[in-house]
Amino acid sequence: MRGRPELYTSYRQELSLLNTVPKRVWVGAILAMALLLPFMLQDDVLTLLATGFAASIGAIGLNIVTGYAGQVSLGHAFFLGLGAYTAAAVSGDEDARVIGFGITELPVWLLAAGLVAALAGAIVAPLAVRLRGLYLAIVTLGLVFIGEFVFKEWSELTGGQGVGRQAAVPTLFGQRLDTDGEMFTEIQKLYLLMLVLLVIFAVLARNFVRSRSGRALAAVRDRDIAAAVIGVNLTRYKMIAFAASSFYAGVAGALVYLISGYIEPTSFNLLLSVQYIAMILIGGVATISGSIMGAMFVTLLPRITDELQGVVPLLGTDATDLAQVRAILYGLLIIGFLIFEPRGLYGIWIRIRNYWKSWPFSY
Amino acid sequence: MTELLQSIVRGLGQGSIYALLALGFVIIYKSMRVISFAQPAFMLTGAVLVSYFVSSVDFFLAVLLAVLLAALLGVGVERAALRPMIGKPVFVISIITLGVDIVVRNVVNRYIGLDVRQVGDPWGLQTTGLFGIDVEQRHLVMFGTTMVLVAALFAFFRYSRIGLAMRAAAYDQEVALAQGVSVGTVFALSWAIAAALAAVAGVFLSIGVGLDQNLWIIALKALPVIILGGLDSLGGAVIAGLVVGVAEALLGSYGEDVSSVLSGEFALVSPYILMMLVLLVRPYGLFGTREVERV
Secondary structure, eight states: OTTOTTOOSSHHHHHSSSOSHHHHHHHHHHHHHHHHGGGTSOHHHHHHHHHHHHHHHHHHHHIIIIIISOOOOSOHHHHHHHHHHHHHHHHSOTTSSSOOOOOOBHHHHHHHHHHHHHHHHHHHHHHHHHOOHHHHHHHHHHHHHHHHHHHHHOHHHHOOTTTOEEOOOOEETTEESSSOOSSSOHHHHHHHHHHHHHHHHHHHHHHHHTSHHHHHHHHHHHOHHHHHHTTOOHHHHHHHHHHHHHHHHHHHHHHHHHHHOEEOGGGSSHHHHHHHHHHHHHHOTTOHHHHHHHHHHHHHHHHHHHHHHHHSOOSOOSHHHHHHHHHHHHHHHHHHHHHHOTTHHHHHHHHHHHHHHTTTSOO | OHHHHHHHHHHHHHHHHHHHHHHHHHHHHHHHSOOOTTHHHHHHHHHHHHHHHTTTSOHHHHHHHHHHHHHHHHHHHIIIIIGGGTTSOHHHHHHHHHHHHHHHHHHHHHHHOSSOBOOOOSOTTOEEEETTEEEEHHHHHHHHHHHHHHHHHHHHHHHSHHHHHHHHHHHOHHHHHHTTOOHHHHHHHHHHHHHHHHHHHHHHHHTTTOBOGGGHHHHHTHHHHHHHHOTTOHHHHHHHHHHHHHHHHHHHHHHHHHOGGGSTTHHHHHHHHHHHHHHHHOTTTTTOOOOOOOO
C-alpha cells in the first residue's frame, strides 16, 4: 500500500475516522505533544491551555447547532451558565449558604450539568422550528439576557451579583483532582482531565456529525424545505441539534469554571456568547478540529496580546488599556477572518495541506 | 392618576429612544437583509462626540455635527467591512457587524474614560407643568424630536427620488438595479441614516444623566423592539418602540406592587419576555411581512 494513500480495499478502511496515514500521524503527534506539555510548561500557560480545552468542548457544541444545523444561536452563554451552576450545585457543600448536594464524583455532576442544559435546549428548540435565521438569533439573544437576570436574582443558587459561589468540586474515584497530589500538581491533573474529556467529546461529536443524524442536520442547514421534502423531520432534528449543542455547552460550562474555581453570575452575558461565536468563526464553521483550533486561539489571544505588548508598546500599559486593545484586536480578527478567510483557521490549514499535497506541482 | 400619566410620558420619552434605534435597525435590514449589531457603537459615538463638542460650540450645533460625523462613520463602516461581503450569508454579515461594534465601541470607550461624561444639554432633569402634571422636559423633547424625525423620514421615503430608490431596492434588489437604481448608494445611505438615528438616540439617552461605558446595553433593547414590530416594518418599529418604553415605565412604577420579582433589573429583561410571548403567537412580529417560502 506504500505510495498509494488513496487506495482503499474495504469500506471499513474508507469510513474509518482517520482514513489516511497523514491524518493518523498528525493526530498521534498532536496528542503525544499535548500529553507531554504538562511536564514542560509553566503553570500559568497550563491553566490557559486547560481552559482552552474546556472551551473547545463548548465551541464544538455551538458548532453542532450553528455550523452543522445552521441554526444561529447567540444563547450559548445561557447554556454554559446552566451547566456551570448545575455542576456547582450538585457537587457543592451541603452546609454552605448556597444550594449544594455534596455529590462530588466528577462523572455524576458532569452528566447532570450536560443533561440539565440539554433539557433547556430541548425546551428552546420549538422556537427554532417556528423561527428562522436572524429572528432566531435575536430570540436566543433574549435568552442570554433573561438567563443573566435569573442568575443575578437567584442568589440561593448563584450567591448573587458581586458575591458568586464556588465552582464544582472534582473527585474521581475518591481522588481529589483540584489539590496537589504525589505524582501530579493540581494544574497538571486538571490539564490532563480536560485533555482526556476533550478527546472523548471531540470523537463523539465527530462521529455524531457523520452519522445519519449529522447528515440530516447538514440537510436542514443547506435548505430546510428540501430537507423536509426528502423526509427529514425538521422538528425532531432541530430538537436534536439544540439538545446536543446544549449538552456540550453544559459540560463546557461546568469544566471552564472548575479551573478558575469560582463563578460570578454576571459572566454569562452576551460577550461570552460572542466569544464562542468568534471561536467557531475563527476556527472554522462546521468542523470539529476547527472548533478546537478556534477555541484555543480565542482563549490564548489575551495572553498573546499581553506578550505582544511587551515587544511593541502599542497604546498603553495599564490594565484597562490592555483590555481595550485586546477587545479591539478581537473585533478586528472576527471581521478579518470573515472577509478574508471565511473557512477560518481550518481553511488555512486546508490550503497549506493542499499546497504540500501536490508539491512540487502546486499551482 | 398623576403617577400613571407621569409614567406614560416617561415611557414615551424612553420609548422614542428605542424607536429611533429600531428605525435604524429596520432601515438597514430592509436594504441589506442584515441585522446590524453595530448600532450600539454608533449610539455611543454620537453621544461621545457631542460631549466633546459642547465645550467649544453650542449644544444644538454639537448635536448636528456629531450626527453628521456618525453618519459618515456609518458610510465608512459599510464601505470597508460590509461591501466586500455582499452576497454572503446574512448571518455572516451580521456577525461582521458584531465585530465592527466591538472595535468601534472599544475605541470610543477610550474617549469616554471611566467617569460619567455630560453632554451639556439645556434641559437636565428639570420638570415642567403640562395639563396639571409635572413631567420632565427631556422626555417631552425626546418624544417631540422623534416624532418630527419620523415624519421627516417617512416623507423622505415617500416623496424623494432616492427614497423611492431605497424602497425599490428593499423590494427587489436586482430589479431595482435593472431600473438604474444604484444599490451601492442605497446601502451607504441606509447605513448613514441608521448611524445618524442611533447617534440622536445616544444623545437622548445622555440628556440629564450623562453617558458612561455601560450605556450600549440599552441599544440592544431595540432588538426585541424590532422583532416585536416586525423586522421590515418602519411603522412597526416606531410603535413597538413606544409600546416597549411605556410598558417598561409602567413596570418600573407599579411592578414592585405586584411582585418583588418585577422590580429593578426586571425592566431590563421585560422587552425580551414580551418579545418571546409575541413571537409564539406571531412569528413575524406584529407588523412584519410573512416570509413566502419558495422551493
